[in-house]
Amino acid sequence: MANLPDLFRDVVANRPEATALVSGSHRYTYHSLFAAVETVADRLRQHGVTRAGLSDDNTAAWVIADLACLEAGVVCVPVPTFFSSQQREHLIRQAGLQALLWSEETAGLESLGHGVGITRLSDTTDPVDFPENTAKITFTSGSTGTPKGVCLSQAHLSATVLALKQRLEASCGQYHLCILPLATLLENVAGLYLPLLMGSVVRVEPLSSLGMAGSSGVDAQRLAAALNRWQPESLILVPELARLFAGLAEHGVIATGGFRFLAVGGGKVAPDLLDRARALRLPLFEGYGLSECGSVVALNTPGDDRPGSAGRPLDHIDVCVDSRRRILIRGNTHLGYLGETASQDEWLDTGDLGSLSVDGFLTVDGRSKNLLITSFGRNISPEWLESELVEALGLYQAVAVGDGDPQPSALIVASPGQSSEQIAAACRELNQRLPDYARLSSLYRLHSPLSASRGHLTTNGRLIRHHIQSDLPHLIANSDLIELTQPGGSTMAFFDRLQAETAQARTHVTSAPVIQAVQQGRMSLEGYTWFLTQAFHHVKHTVPLMMACGGRLPERLEDVRKALVEYIEEEYGHHEWILNDLQACGEDREERRASQPDLSIELMVAYLYHQIDRGNPAAFFGMVQVLEGTSIELATPLARQIQEQLQLPDQAFSYLYSHGELDQDHFEFFSDLMNNITDPADQQAIIDSARVVYRLYGDMLHRIPLTSATAPRQEVSNHAIA
Known part of the structure; x- marks a missing residue:
C-alpha cells in the first residue's frame, strides 16, 4: 500500500493550483503546500532529527510540520496544548524526543522555513525503542491522567484514510474547518489527512478565534460567529459540541443550510440529540473509534445510517463482539504502546462493550471497566x-x-x-x-x-x-x-425480580457444551439439524399454548390476554419455517415432522399445558422469559457461526436469523407486560415456571450431538451467546 506522502503527491499532480489549506489570510495551493512540506522535510533530515514533538495551536505551520515529518520519516509526536506541564514532561521523556516543532512566531526559535520553528532538546533522555515502522505516536490522557503513547505506522494511517475516503467521498463536502485541536488524532486523521487526500479545502485557525479554550471551554457566541463567517461544509464534533450546535441552531444563531456532514465521536450520543439535530437540518452522524485503530472504526453516513448505533465498521478492519459483549477488532490496529511489549493477540480488545446487528451496525454501550x-x-x-x-x-x-x-x-x-x-x-x-x-x-x-x-x-x-x-x-x-420515587413507592419492578430470581437456573442454559463448541468450530450438521428438530417440536406448541393460556386467564388480566392476541398473530406458522430450514439442510421435512421430540422437550411442553390447565395460566410466561431471552443471545450468533462452519445456504437459517431480531422487540414488550403483573401469586407462578423451563430447555441444549474436541479456533463470536 502506498504511504501518505505518495498518496498526497498524486493529488498534487492532479490538482496543483486548487486550494488546499487556508489559515487567516494565507492560502496554499496543493502545489505550494507540498513544496513547503518538502522544504521543511529536507531541513529536518539535515538536522538529523528522527523523533520530534509537534507543539502548537491550530496553524498552517502545524500542518506543514506534521506533513514534513511524514515525508522525512521522522517519528512525529503531537503534544496537546491542554496537557499539563507534568504530562508534557512525561511525553517528552517517554518518547525520547530530540526536538519540538512550533510556529515560527514563538520567540527565540531556529527557523526551518514556512513558519516552522524548532527547539532542540538535550540528549539526556534514555534511548527509546519504538516498534518497527512507527511513524506517529499519539498520547491519550487516559483515565489516570498519565498519558499513554500509541504507536502507529504509515501503512496503518494510509489504510484508515483510504477507508474513510471510500466511505465519505460522496457526502462530506469540499470545505472542512478544524475546530478540535490538530493534536487530537481524530482531527489529525479525519480533519486533515482525509480532506487533503480528497482534494478538498482545509481551514485551520487558532482555537481561541473559534471560541475554544483548553480541553473543554467554549465561547458559544464566538464559535457561532466563526461558523457563520467561514461557512464550512464539514466539522468533527464531540458530544458536548454537538449539543451546543443543536442549541445554537434552535435559537437561529447559526445558519445550518451549508453543512453537509457533521461527524460526532469521542463519547456516547443520545438518540434524542440526533433526532433534534436532524429536525434542525444539522446532518449529524455518530461514529466510533479509538487511537489504537487510527481514531475511526465505524461511522454512520447519509443513506447508511442507524441512529443509536455507531454505524457500520470501515471496510479495512474486522469487528466482532464476543460472548461477554466485548468489542474486538483486527486488521488495522496499532503497533503497540511505548514502554510496553506489543501484544501478539490476533484480536484487539477495545475495552468497550456493545453489540453488532445482523446487518452490520455496531452499537457501543460503554467501557467494560465502568459497568x-x-x-x-x-x-x-x-x-x-x-x-x-x-x-x-x-x-x-x-x-x-x-x-x-x-x-x-x-x-x-x-x-x-x-x-x-x-x-x-x-x-x-x-x-x-x-x-x-x-x-x-x-x-x-x-x-x-x-x-x-x-x-x-x-x-x-x-x-x-x-x-x-x-x-x-x-x-x-x-x-x-x-x-425521584414517590413517598412509599418502590423502584423495583417485577421483570427485574424475575431476572434476578431465575439467574441461577439460567446458568444451566449458559453452561451447555454447545456454546463453547460453536466458538471452537465443533458444530456438526447432525448437531444443527437435531437442534432444529427439537425447536420444531416446541415451537409447534407455541400458538396452542398461547391460545390455551388466553382462554384460562381471569378477567383481571384482560390486558395480558390482549397482548397474547398480538403474540399469536406474530408467532403463527413459525414451526413451518423450521421445517423449511431442515429441508435446506438436506433433511426430509415430513420425516422430521413425524419424529419424536427429546424427552426434555416433551416434558417441557407437557408441564406448561398442565400449569395452564390445572395451575396458574400465567405460568406460560415463564416459557416466554426463557425462550425469547435465550433466543436474543443465542439465535443470531449460533446461526452466523454454524453457517460459516458448515457452508450452508441462507435458506437453512430463516428461523434463527429471524428470531434473533424478532425476539429483541418481543422481549422489550415482554418486560413491560411483566411489570403490569402485580398479583403475588401470578408473579410466583411465572418465576417457578421459568426455573423449570430453564432446566428442561437446558437439558435439551446439553444433549446436542457435537464433534470431538479440536484445537480452539481464533475466531470470536459476533454476539453474546449466553
Missing part, C-alpha cells in the same frame, strides 16, 4: 445513562453511580436557572422511557462542577471514575438531594 451492576444483577453502562440524562435534562455534567444498589442514581451539575422541581419532573419523564432496571432513584445536585483540579476529570475533560467513587461521600454530603 454498574445493580443488586439485581443487571448491567448498566454509565456512559449511556449519562448521555440520556444530559440530553433530557439539559445538564452541564452527569455521573451515574450506584454499583451494587437496587437502582442507579446520579451526580449532576445543572444551570442555575433550573429549579430542583423542574429537574425532578424532567427526570421522572426520562425514567418512563428508560428500562426499569436503569431508572434513577435519586439525583444529587452538586454546587460546583467536577474539575481536573480536584482530581475528578482528566485534563481533556474525561471522568476519572475511581476518584469520583472514592470522593463520593464528600460529594453527596455537599449536594442537594432530589428524590
Whole structure:
C-alpha cells in the first residue's frame, strides 16, 4: 500500500493550483503546500532529527510540520496544548524526543522555513525503542491522567484514510474547518489527512478565534460567529459540541443550510440529540473509534445510517463482539504502546462493550471497566445513562453511580436557572422511557462542577471514575438531594425480580457444551439439524399454548390476554419455517415432522399445558422469559457461526436469523407486560415456571450431538451467546 506522502503527491499532480489549506489570510495551493512540506522535510533530515514533538495551536505551520515529518520519516509526536506541564514532561521523556516543532512566531526559535520553528532538546533522555515502522505516536490522557503513547505506522494511517475516503467521498463536502485541536488524532486523521487526500479545502485557525479554550471551554457566541463567517461544509464534533450546535441552531444563531456532514465521536450520543439535530437540518452522524485503530472504526453516513448505533465498521478492519459483549477488532490496529511489549493477540480488545446487528451496525454501550451492576444483577453502562440524562435534562455534567444498589442514581451539575422541581419532573419523564432496571432513584445536585483540579476529570475533560467513587461521600454530603420515587413507592419492578430470581437456573442454559463448541468450530450438521428438530417440536406448541393460556386467564388480566392476541398473530406458522430450514439442510421435512421430540422437550411442553390447565395460566410466561431471552443471545450468533462452519445456504437459517431480531422487540414488550403483573401469586407462578423451563430447555441444549474436541479456533463470536 502506498504511504501518505505518495498518496498526497498524486493529488498534487492532479490538482496543483486548487486550494488546499487556508489559515487567516494565507492560502496554499496543493502545489505550494507540498513544496513547503518538502522544504521543511529536507531541513529536518539535515538536522538529523528522527523523533520530534509537534507543539502548537491550530496553524498552517502545524500542518506543514506534521506533513514534513511524514515525508522525512521522522517519528512525529503531537503534544496537546491542554496537557499539563507534568504530562508534557512525561511525553517528552517517554518518547525520547530530540526536538519540538512550533510556529515560527514563538520567540527565540531556529527557523526551518514556512513558519516552522524548532527547539532542540538535550540528549539526556534514555534511548527509546519504538516498534518497527512507527511513524506517529499519539498520547491519550487516559483515565489516570498519565498519558499513554500509541504507536502507529504509515501503512496503518494510509489504510484508515483510504477507508474513510471510500466511505465519505460522496457526502462530506469540499470545505472542512478544524475546530478540535490538530493534536487530537481524530482531527489529525479525519480533519486533515482525509480532506487533503480528497482534494478538498482545509481551514485551520487558532482555537481561541473559534471560541475554544483548553480541553473543554467554549465561547458559544464566538464559535457561532466563526461558523457563520467561514461557512464550512464539514466539522468533527464531540458530544458536548454537538449539543451546543443543536442549541445554537434552535435559537437561529447559526445558519445550518451549508453543512453537509457533521461527524460526532469521542463519547456516547443520545438518540434524542440526533433526532433534534436532524429536525434542525444539522446532518449529524455518530461514529466510533479509538487511537489504537487510527481514531475511526465505524461511522454512520447519509443513506447508511442507524441512529443509536455507531454505524457500520470501515471496510479495512474486522469487528466482532464476543460472548461477554466485548468489542474486538483486527486488521488495522496499532503497533503497540511505548514502554510496553506489543501484544501478539490476533484480536484487539477495545475495552468497550456493545453489540453488532445482523446487518452490520455496531452499537457501543460503554467501557467494560465502568459497568454498574445493580443488586439485581443487571448491567448498566454509565456512559449511556449519562448521555440520556444530559440530553433530557439539559445538564452541564452527569455521573451515574450506584454499583451494587437496587437502582442507579446520579451526580449532576445543572444551570442555575433550573429549579430542583423542574429537574425532578424532567427526570421522572426520562425514567418512563428508560428500562426499569436503569431508572434513577435519586439525583444529587452538586454546587460546583467536577474539575481536573480536584482530581475528578482528566485534563481533556474525561471522568476519572475511581476518584469520583472514592470522593463520593464528600460529594453527596455537599449536594442537594432530589428524590425521584414517590413517598412509599418502590423502584423495583417485577421483570427485574424475575431476572434476578431465575439467574441461577439460567446458568444451566449458559453452561451447555454447545456454546463453547460453536466458538471452537465443533458444530456438526447432525448437531444443527437435531437442534432444529427439537425447536420444531416446541415451537409447534407455541400458538396452542398461547391460545390455551388466553382462554384460562381471569378477567383481571384482560390486558395480558390482549397482548397474547398480538403474540399469536406474530408467532403463527413459525414451526413451518423450521421445517423449511431442515429441508435446506438436506433433511426430509415430513420425516422430521413425524419424529419424536427429546424427552426434555416433551416434558417441557407437557408441564406448561398442565400449569395452564390445572395451575396458574400465567405460568406460560415463564416459557416466554426463557425462550425469547435465550433466543436474543443465542439465535443470531449460533446461526452466523454454524453457517460459516458448515457452508450452508441462507435458506437453512430463516428461523434463527429471524428470531434473533424478532425476539429483541418481543422481549422489550415482554418486560413491560411483566411489570403490569402485580398479583403475588401470578408473579410466583411465572418465576417457578421459568426455573423449570430453564432446566428442561437446558437439558435439551446439553444433549446436542457435537464433534470431538479440536484445537480452539481464533475466531470470536459476533454476539453474546449466553
